[in-house]
Each structure stands twice: as structure tokens, then as C-alpha cells.
Amino acid sequence: MRESRGGAVTEPPGRGGYPKRVTFPVVGMVGGGQLARMTHEAGIPLGIKFKLLSDSPQDSAAQVVRDVVVGDYRDLDTLREFARGCDVITFDHEHVPTEHLRALEADGIPVRPGPDALVHAQDKGVMRARLDAIGVPCPRHRIVADPADVSAFAAEGDGFPVILKTVRGGYDGKGVWFVRSEDEARDPFLAGVPVLAEEKVDFVRELAANIVRSPHGQAVAYPVVESRQVDGVCDTVIAPAPDLDPELAGKAQELALRIAQELGVVGHLAVELFETRDGRILVNELAMRPHNSGHWTQDGAVTSQFANHVRAVLDLPLGDPRPRATWTVMCNVLGGDYPDMYQAYLHCMARDPQLKIHMYGKDVKPGRKVGHVNTYGDDLDDVLERARHAAGYLRGTIVE
Amino acid sequence: MRESRGGAVTEPPGRGGYPKRVTFPVVGMVGGGQLARMTHEAGIPLGIKFKLLSDSPQDSAAQVVRDVVVGDYRDLDTLREFARGCDVITFDHEHVPTEHLRALEADGIPVRPGPDALVHAQDKGVMRARLDAIGVPCPRHRIVADPADVSAFAAEGDGFPVILKTVRGGYDGKGVWFVRSEDEARDPFLAGVPVLAEEKVDFVRELAANIVRSPHGQAVAYPVVESRQVDGVCDTVIAPAPDLDPELAGKAQELALRIAQELGVVGHLAVELFETRDGRILVNELAMRPHNSGHWTQDGAVTSQFANHVRAVLDLPLGDPRPRATWTVMCNVLGGDYPDMYQAYLHCMARDPQLKIHMYGKDVKPGRKVGHVNTYGDDLDDVLERARHAAGYLRGTIVE
Numbered sequence: 001m002r003e004s005r006g007g008a009v010t011e012p013p014g015r016g017g018y019p020k021r022v023t024f025p026v027v028g029m030v031g032g033g034q035l036a037r038m039t040h041e042a043g044i045p046l047g048i049k050f051k052l053l054s055d056s057p058q059d060s061a062a063q064v065v066r067d068v069v070v071g072d073y074r075d076l077d078t079l080r081e082f083a084r085g086c087d088v089i090t091f092d093h094e095h096v097p098t099e100h101l102r103a104l105e106a107d108g109i110p111v112r113p114g115p116d117a118l119v120h121a122q123d124k125g126v127m128r129a130r131l132d133a134i135g136v137p138c139p140r141h142r143i144v145a146d147p148a149d150v151s152a153f154a155a156e157g158d159g160f161p162v163i164l165k166t167v168r169g170g171y172d173g174k175g176v177w178f179v180r181s182e183d184e185a186r187d188p189f190l191a192g193v194p195v196l197a198e199e200k201v202d203f204v205r206e207l208a209a210n211i212v213r214s215p216h217g218q219a220v221a222y223p224v225v226e227s228r229q230v231d232g233v234c235d236t237v238i239a240p241a242p243d244l245d246p247e248l249a250g251k252a253q254e255l256a257l258r259i260a261q262e263l264g265v266v267g268h269l270a271v272e273l274f275e276t277r278d279g280r281i282l283v284n285e286l287a288m289r290p291h292n293s294g295h296w297t298q299d300g301a302v303t304s305q306f307a308n309h310v311r312a313v314l315d316l317p318l319g320d321p322r323p324r325a326t327w328t329v330m331c332n333v334l335g336g337d338y339p340d341m342y343q344a345y346l347h348c349m350a351r352d353p354q355l356k357i358h359m360y361g362k363d364v365k366p367g368r369k370v371g372h373v374n375t376y377g378d379d380l381d382d383v384l385e386r387a388r389h390a391a392g393y394l395r396g397t398i399v400e
Numbered sequence: 401m402r403e404s405r406g407g408a409v410t411e412p413p414g415r416g417g418y419p420k421r422v423t424f425p426v427v428g429m430v431g432g433g434q435l436a437r438m439t440h441e442a443g444i445p446l447g448i449k450f451k452l453l454s455d456s457p458q459d460s461a462a463q464v465v466r467d468v469v470v471g472d473y474r475d476l477d478t479l480r481e482f483a484r485g486c487d488v489i490t491f492d493h494e495h496v497p498t499e500h501l502r503a504l505e506a507d508g509i510p511v512r513p514g515p516d517a518l519v520h521a522q523d524k525g526v527m528r529a530r531l532d533a534i535g536v537p538c539p540r541h542r543i544v545a546d547p548a549d550v551s552a553f554a555a556e557g558d559g560f561p562v563i564l565k566t567v568r569g570g571y572d573g574k575g576v577w578f579v580r581s582e583d584e585a586r587d588p589f590l591a592g593v594p595v596l597a598e599e600k601v602d603f604v605r606e607l608a609a610n611i612v613r614s615p616h617g618q619a620v621a622y623p624v625v626e627s628r629q630v631d632g633v634c635d636t637v638i639a640p641a642p643d644l645d646p647e648l649a650g651k652a653q654e655l656a657l658r659i660a661q662e663l664g665v666v667g668h669l670a671v672e673l674f675e676t677r678d679g680r681i682l683v684n685e686l687a688m689r690p691h692n693s694g695h696w697t698q699d700g701a702v703t704s705q706f707a708n709h710v711r712a713v714l715d716l717p718l719g720d721p722r723p724r725a726t727w728t729v730m731c732n733v734l735g736g737d738y739p740d741m742y743q744a745y746l747h748c749m750a751r752d753p754q755l756k757i758h759m760y761g762k763d764v765k766p767g768r769k770v771g772h773v774n775t776y777g778d779d780l781d782d783v784l785e786r787a788r789h790a791a792g793y794l795r796g797t798i799v800e
Binding site: 023024025037038040041044045046047049050062063064065066068298302303311316317318319320324340341342345346349350353354355356357358359360361371 | 711724755
């Protein structure tokens with residue numbers, strides 16, 4: 001019996017061994033954000049039953065899923081109740097406490113990615129220590145005790161500026177500080193969470209290597225993409241990364257596959273990378289779930305990251321990750337001054353009949369990610385312009 | 401104000417005229433089958449709110465939609481209650497009584513397609529009369545009164561065999577009889593529904609012209625496809641139809657666009673056609689909703705029929721209907737002897753990582769449409785083989 005088929009499957013796969021009565025498996029996803037929304041969307045064609053643990057019935061995914069449990073993922077009893085009847089548990093975010101995940105596993109529920117893998121995406125200190133141990137190139141870093149220790153860390157290298165990160169709880173630029181002096185290094189220590197110091201890398205650009213790995217060890221690698229950030233938030237992703245040395249691209253894919261294997265990742269793994277001026281790649285962050293740098297795959301790859309994440313957590317054979325177009329560009333749609341973006345559809349859809357809009361059903365707040373657009377084609381300048389125009393028009397920063 | 405934006409929109413579109421607070425529209429779909437399921441799936445990325453009127457909470461679409469009303473579409477009060485809060489009503493099937501649709505319109509709810517269009521897909525007698533009136537080529541036909549009148553109809557042309565159809569209530573070969581003699585012509589009259597007689601067309605193959613039309617008159621035409629039937633049920637669709645004379649393909653598209661305009665169709669229109677041995681096209685059936693002959697568009701076209709149906713009923717600009725691959729093939733998955741097809745995923749997905757599976761969440765019954773698969777590529781033989789293998793393996797008629 002395959003673990004991933006859940007309790008309903010009583011016989012091994014094989015044409016002779018068909019059970020009399022089986023049901024399609026239930027995937028339980030913790031977190032009601034847009035990643036859960038889009039994972040549900042990708043699971044519908046597979047006939048997978050999708051169950052959601054959401055903070056609120058108004059959450060992005062909760063709006064479009066039939067089977068929603070509203071509750072707090074930090075409460076073990078809530079998690080256990082939710083997990084009953086699920087064949088596998090997976091995640092929209094990385095915030096579920098490790099000890100809760102171990103408890104679910106002890107209850108016999110497959111958790112994918114498992115707690116031993118997920119901790120590397122939850123705790124930047126653990127992640128850096130592990131990547132060091134397996135020889136993965138990272139920015140110079142160490143845990144620092146206080147502002148004076150930050151000065152010492154700076155002096156050990158090229159001096160200030162230095163990047164400080166709380167080891168837990170950060171995302172999209174939150175929990176990250178760019179400090180130019182010991183004086184500026186006080187805030188990160190206020191939360192009482194260990195602080196990681198990292199050198200400010202002199203990078204040419206940011207890349208991301210997205211791969212998906214299944215419990216039996218099959219893995220697929222998407223083309224390496226270029227990820228452009230604005231104010232610490234992902235703004236534009238270009239697939240594949242333009243003018244990337246094929247050897248370096250291959251190295252980045254191999255690195256991501258090796259990290260996934262060494263850490264025992266199941267599902268989607270995004271490895272955010274710096275491409276340095278001297279032609280190296282250094283690991284910036286890890287995410288063990290579908291990731292913003294993989295949204296382009298919805299319209300630009302044979303199999304989307306969301307579909308492959310579902311297949312991976314169910315231990316199904318993975319789908320082809322290859323691109324369907326020469327270039328695909330994703331631009332995030334951030335909240336602007338207009339409370340509703342629906343009116344902008346008229347202009348955007350009429351201007352570009354090939355435009356792919358993905359909205360999350362979220363209330364618009366300035367700077368909040370409320371959707372993204374994908375465009376694809378043979379001419380990168382054109383593909384970029386179309387995506388930027390649509391994202392800007394939806395936000396309200398472009399008005400014609 | 402645009403009617404399609406619904407009651408919540410109080411100002412016309414335009415960057416200066418943004419309302420302070422609007423909400424994305426609610427599309428109400430009557431019928432919980434696979435077409436509603438896939439329309440919901442296509443609406444998620446647009447942020448459209450989807451509401452379903454379903455016969456049962458276990459229906460295909462009801463399994464994956466958040467906002468489901470379980471009720472009988474034949475009951476006007478149920479329909480009215482369902483329509484409250486919807487910005488537009490559209491359909492998974494053609495069975496809602498025309499007078500109920502008129503009542504909803506009188507209540508101020510946009511119904512798309514509207515009753516005056518939809519009646520042509522509900523009543524084959526009305527459809528044939530209207531197509532005659534606008535000069536659309538059809539098989540020779542007339543309403544017949546009894547078996548003796550069927551003999552008379554046969555004698556008026558090339559004799560038996562003759563096709564008999566009840567004017568209402570038929571689908572997938574039901575409500576259709578192939579009769580070789582007056583003796584065989586008794587059954588169709590038993591239901592007390594008017595019976596339409598049609599000549600047995602000497603056709604080379606069946607084609608389908610799928611178009612989508614919006615209330616303001618924009619329309620897009622998908623490539624004309626070849627549709628292969630087995631026992632009166634669609635088995636395989638090839639897009640585009642191989643070796644189709646481009647002039648005839650253009651004629652078929654123009655015919656479908658003209659029918660949509662003359663009949664006032666809004667949303668997706670499928671025109672099923674016979675290609676005759678002497679190079680003509682004759683209209684077989686009309687369907688005013690996403691259609692089996694358009695399922696290939698999910699993976700094979702820039703914009704799927706489902707996404708374009710949603711855009712049309714909301715009067716949004718339509719998406720590009722062009723193909724993304726040289727060839728796309730759709731094969732229906734019919735129920736076979738295995739009660740659950742999930743186990744077959746292992747083999748199918750491992751054999752063909754590019755395979756696109758679309759299952760409907762239905763219980764398997766022999767002969768019932770429970771899903772379909774799409775394949776695409778440059779080599780038609782290969783694309784056909786892959787789709788046929790997967791559909792056959794899922795059904796259980798292919799075992800290796």
C-alpha cells in the first residue's frame with residue numbers, strides 16, 4: 001500500500017489489484033492565502049478533493065473552496081481535527097509550529113513537506129547551518145548577539161552595510177533590515193528572536209531555481225528565472241532568466257535539486273539566488289511551497305508549479321516542467337489607490353487579448369499583493385511591456 | 401452604467417469615474433455538471449464570484465464551489481431565490497423552462513444566453529425553422545405526425561433510413577432514433593413530444609465550429625475541429641480538423657458567427673456540423689454553453705472556452721481563441737468496469753508527463769462521461785495515440 005493513497009486504498013496499484021471501492025484522495029492545505037487558492041484551482045482537473053484550514057471564511061482560498069475549516073493553525077487540537085479525513089497535509093505558508101507537525105505525523109497523517117524539511121524554510125539560522133554543512137554557497141553570515149556583535153561581524157568582512165534578519169517570521173521584506181552602522185542595528189534585536197547577520201552581496205541580479213520533488217525521489221526542475229524586486233517585494237519574474245550562462249543555469253538547477261534531496265523536501269521548493277558580479281550563485285532564501293517566482297508556470301509551462309505540488313504531495317508522477325513559450329513574464333499586481341480593480345479589466349483585456357490575469361479575491365490595500373498577470377511570446381521587450389502595462393493599469397499607476 | 405456590472409456598480413467605467421466601493425461580479429450558474437465545474441475553475445483567476453444552483457451537493461461542480469444552492473431549476477421560486485445577488489445567470493445545461501428565464505429577466509436579472517436565443521438550443525423544431533428562415537444549410541427535415549408521416553417524409557427524399565428526434569430533451573444520443581422502416585418509427589412518438597424527421601446525411605465526418613459572443617457583439621471563433629462519435633457519444637476531438645479545406649473552415653466559422661448574431665446568442669455557441677461527401681457543411685445541432693467539442697481549448701488555446709464564456713456573460717472583452725499547439729486532441733474518458741480511476745494516474749502520468757487529465761468527480765458508471773484528457777504537440781499521430789491510450793487506460797479498455 002502506498003502511504004499517499006490514504007486509508008481508503010487497501011490494495012497496491014496494478015490492473016489486477018484494483019480495490020472494489022476507493023475514493024480520490026483528500027489534500028488538506030493549511031492556510032487560506034492565494035497559494036492555496038491556486039493550488040485548489042490546479043487540483044480540480046485531477047479530481048482531487050481539497051480541504052482548507054483557513055483563518056477566516058473571507059480568505060483568498062476560502063472564497064473558492066467547498067470544504068473549508070475556519071480555525072487557528074497554531075492550535076494543535078484544531079490541526080488534528082482538520083487532519084482527520086485528509087490523506088496528506090500540505091501548506092500555503094511556513095508558520096505551522098514544528099512540534100505540531102511532528103504530532104500529526106505521530107497520528108499517522110503524511111505531512112508534506114515534513115517537519116524535518118520545513119524547519120529549514122521556517123528558521124533562517126537552521127537553514128544557513130544546514131546549507132553550510134552540505135557545502136552550498138551562501139552569503140557570509142553568522143548569528144549575532146547584539147549591535148556590538150553586528151559591528152564585529154561587519155569588521156570580519158568588508159564592513160557595513162550588513163543585512164540583519166530575524167531567523168523566524170519574516171517575509172516580503174518584513175523581518176529584514178539593511179543597516180549601515182551599529183546604531184541602526186538595534187531594532188532587529190527588540191523582538192527577542194535570534195538575529196542572523198549576512199553580508200550585503202554585490203549581486204548582478206536575483207534568480208530563482210524552482211524544483212518539485214516527490215516522496216519516492218522523482219524531481220523536476222523548471223527553467224531558472226530572473227526575479228526583480230522593488231522595495232523587497234517581488235515585482236517581475238522573467239522565464240527563463242535572459243542571457244543567463246547555460247552552465248550557471250544548470251548549476252542553479254542542480255543546486256536546488258541537491259538541496260531538496262539533502263533536506264528531504266517534498267513538494268515545491270523555491271531557491272532564491274544571487275548572481276554575483278564574479279559569476280557565482282549564492283543562496284538567499286528557501287521556500288517549501290508554491291512560490292511567487294513560479295507563478296509564470298501557470299500559463300508558461302506544460303505543468304504549473306501548483307499542479308506539480310499537488311502531484312508531489314500525493315506521490316504521483318510529476319508533470320513536464322518545460323516552458324510552452326520562448327518568454328513568459330509575470331508581474332505582481334499590488335494594491336494601489338483604487339479599491340476595486342474589476343473596472344480595469346475592460347481596458348486590460350481589450351488592449352491585450354492574450355493577457356492572463358490571476359486575481360486573489362483580496363481587498364485592496366496599498367502595497368498588498370492582490371494578484372498577478374502573466375504574458376508570453378517570442379519578443380521579450382513586447383512580453384515585458386504587456387505585463388508591466390497590465391499590472392500598472394490594474395494598480396492605477398498607469399492610466400492609459 | 402453597464403448592465404453586466406450588476407447592481408453594485410454605480411458609475412461608468414473610466415479612470416476618473418471609479419466608484420468608491422465596488423465588488424467583483426457574481427456569476428450564477430444553473431446546473432452542477434462538469435461544465436459548471438470547469439467554468440468555475442476558469443473563473444477563479446479572474447476573481448469572479450461563482451454561485452451554483454445544483455440538483456445535489458454531490459454534483460460534479462458542487463464538490464468544488466464554495467457557494468452552492470441545492471434546488472430544482474424547474475421551480476421558479478427556487479430560481480428567483482438563487483438569482484438574488486447574482487449579477488448574471490448562465491447555464492450548465494439547456495433545460496431551464498423558457499418562461500422561467502423570461503420571469504428572471506422581468507425581475508431585472510441578466511440571463512445569458514437569453515431565453516429568445518436559448519430556445520433554439522432547447523427545441524430542435526424551433527432551431528430548424530429559424531435556421532431555414534435565415535438560409536443556413538441543414539439536413540432535409542420536417543416535423544412528422546406519426547409513423548405513416550415518417551414514411552411519407554422518407555418518400556419525399558431518398559427513402560429510409562431516416563433520423564427521428566424528439567424536439568426537446570435529447571442529448572448524447574438520447575432522444576434520437578435511426579429508423580430503417582415505418583415499423584421502427586413508433587417509439588419516438590410515445591413521449592408525446594413533437595418529433596422531427598431528418599435525412600440521414602451521407603457525411604465524411606463531423607465538424608464543430610465553436611464561437612463566443614458577448615452582449616456588445618464582439619465575437620471570437622476557435623479553429624474548426626473534427627469530432628468523432630462512438631455510439632452517438634463524442635469520443636475524440638482533433639483541433640484543428642485535419643486536412644480541412646481552409647475555405648470550408650472559414651465558411652464554417654462564418655456560419656457559426658452569423659447564427660450567433662441572428663439568434664442573439666451570448667456566451668459560447670457550439671455548432672455541430674456534417675461535412676458532406678460533396679464538400680458542403682450542414683448544421684446538425686446547436687449548443688449554447690461550453691461544449692465537449694471545445695474542451696481541447698483548456699490546454700490547446702490561448703483562452704479556453706470556459707474563460708471566454710465567463711468573459712462573454714460579463715460583457716468583458718474576449719480572450720484570444722488561437723491554438724497554442726500545432727495539434728491538440730481531446731478524448732473523453734467514459735466509465736468502464738473499474739469503480740475508481742485514481743489508481744490509473746500512476747501509469748498514465750508516468751507514461752506521458754505532458755498529459756492533461758480533467759476528471760469530473762463523478763461516480764463511475766459504464767458509458768458515463770466521467771472526464772477527458774487533452775494532449776498536444778506537432779505530430780498528430782503521436783498526439784492522437786497518447787490521448788487514446790490515456791482515455792482507454794483510465795477506462796480500463798487498455799491494460800498496458
